[in-house]
Amino acid sequence: MMAAKTSIDEFKNLLNSSNRILALCGAGLSAASGLPTFRGAGGLWRNYDPTSLATPKAFQRDPVLVWFFYAWRRHLALKAKPNRGHYALAELAKKKDNFLCLTQNVDGLSPRAGHPESKLRLLHGSLLDNKCFNECGYIDRNNLSDPVCPALAPAAEDYPSHQTLPLLDPNVPVPSVKTEDIPHCPNCKTGLLRPGVVWFTESLDGEMLSEVNDWVDQERIDIMLVVGTAASVYPAAGYTFKARDKGAIVVVVNPDADSSRGLTPRDFFFQGDASEILPQLFEGVIGKMDEYGNIL
Structure with missing residues (x-):
């Protein structure tokens, strides 16, 4: 089988003439921002498989432990900065009227890059949202507090690179925190707040998926961008x-x-870092971009 195309100039011509564009983004988009993958170095977090902490049952069993895990991830996300890939996608969304980006990332970097909210769907939620575990409907969106509450301050500490954060050392006990000291729902007064991400065994937001499906079904799609993801998990x-x-x-x-x-011979494949490649691919539409993500 013939290989997919790799010509940047040929893609630029395609992009210039394209109308409806759908993008699907994954962890690879945020790699240049320094964020570790979900599983982290060595595949463990304090000797826990992170996937074992990302379930409703894990939260019911030990909400303090789960909150420490997510408070640490929140801290990393808030420390990180959007990279040129995030900014390039945001600029393309502003230039192309019929553009929709689906991201599997929960780090909040695409919104912080200025990606228009109407053209972005957070498939797996956001680390920066908190919602009621009792499902009373309360959602605290885009909470930038770090730590999210005083009791979780150990997750927001920084240590020199040659030292291990005590929270990440499995030989150091998790700080002793009472359940009443982690975030509680101010609406129903009875439930705990939980991270606003989609956990394993949970379904993606049905209303959002219906909106996406309606957009896809409307008419012809010219380009499907798949950025930094193996696109192996459904429904994405x-x-x-x-x-x-x-x-x-x-x-x-x-x-x-x-x-x-x-991929087929009519498709394109660009091997490399999205933060370097996307500004090149989109240059004909968004203009030249400097090393900080600013359009020149």
Whole structure:
């Protein structure tokens, strides 16, 4: 089978003439911002598989432990800065009227890069949102407090790179914190607040998915951008196939060469860091970008 195209100039011509564009982004988009992958170095967090902490049952069993894990992730996300890839996508969204970006990332970097809210869907929620575990409907959106409450301050500490944060050392006990001292719902007064992310065993927001499906079904899609994700987890993975069925040319940006599998000769594959490649790909529409993400 012939390989996908790799010409930046050819893609620029395609982008200039394209109308409807769908993008799907994953952890690779935020890699240049210095954020670790979900599993972290070595695949463990304090000898826990992080996926074992990302469930409603884990929160019921030990809400303090789960909150410490997410408070640490919040701290890293708030310390991080959007990279040129985030800014390039945000600028493209501003330039193209019929553009929709679906992100699997929960780090809040795309909104902080100025990506128009109407053209961004947070498939897996946000670390910066807190919502009632009792599902009373209360949501505290875009909470930038770090720590999220005084009791979780150990998760927001910084140590020199040669030292290990005590919270991350499995040989150091998790700080003793009472359940009454972690965030509680101010609305129903009875429930705990929890991170506003989609946990394992939970469904994605049905109303949001309906909106996305309606957008996809409206008319032809010209380009399907797949950035920094293997697109292997459903329902997100299904959008590549749906877009192709609507006529889209699939464009993959990923450092992993295996990500080109399944692409056809009409598609594009750009191997490398999204923060370096996206500004080049979009230059004909958004203009030249400096090293800080500013348009020159």
